[in-house]
Amino acid sequence: MVIHGKLRRAPLEADVGRWRREMTVREQLGSEAFIGTRLERSGYPRRFESRLWRPAFPLVRCGCIAFSAAAFVTSRLLRPLRWLGLRRPAAL
Numbered sequence: 001m002v003i004h005g006k007l008r009r010a011p012l013e014a015d016v017g018r019w020r021r022e023m024t025v026r027e028q029l030g031s032e033a034f035i036g037t038r039l040e041r042s043g044y045p046r047r048f049e050s051r052l053w054r055p056a057f058p059l060v061r062c063g064c065i066a067f068s069a070a071a072f073v074t075s076r077l078l079r080p081l082r083w084l085g086l087r088r089p090a091a092l
Contacts, residue, residue, distance in 0.1 A: 033060035
């Protein structure tokens with residue numbers, strides 16, 4: 001409920017543009033790679049609006065998907081370690 005608590009109130013002036021202040025550049029790039037055209041169609045400003053960024057978006061999407069898949073597989077492979085009483089390496 002903490003995540004959705006703000007849905008119960010009217011937007012505040014401080015909420016406008018919060019993504020620019022709180023999201024890292026990497027997070028903004030990943031978000032725009034996936035939902036940038038929807039943002040544009042809805043009238044929202046884009047940080048990476050130059051056409052020069054457009055060829056990078058498919059690469060960013062592929063990288064995000066590959067990283068997510070690798071993280072998922074790694075977590076599944078390391079899960080049996082708990083049954084043996086072993087811990088995950090700190091780097092993972």
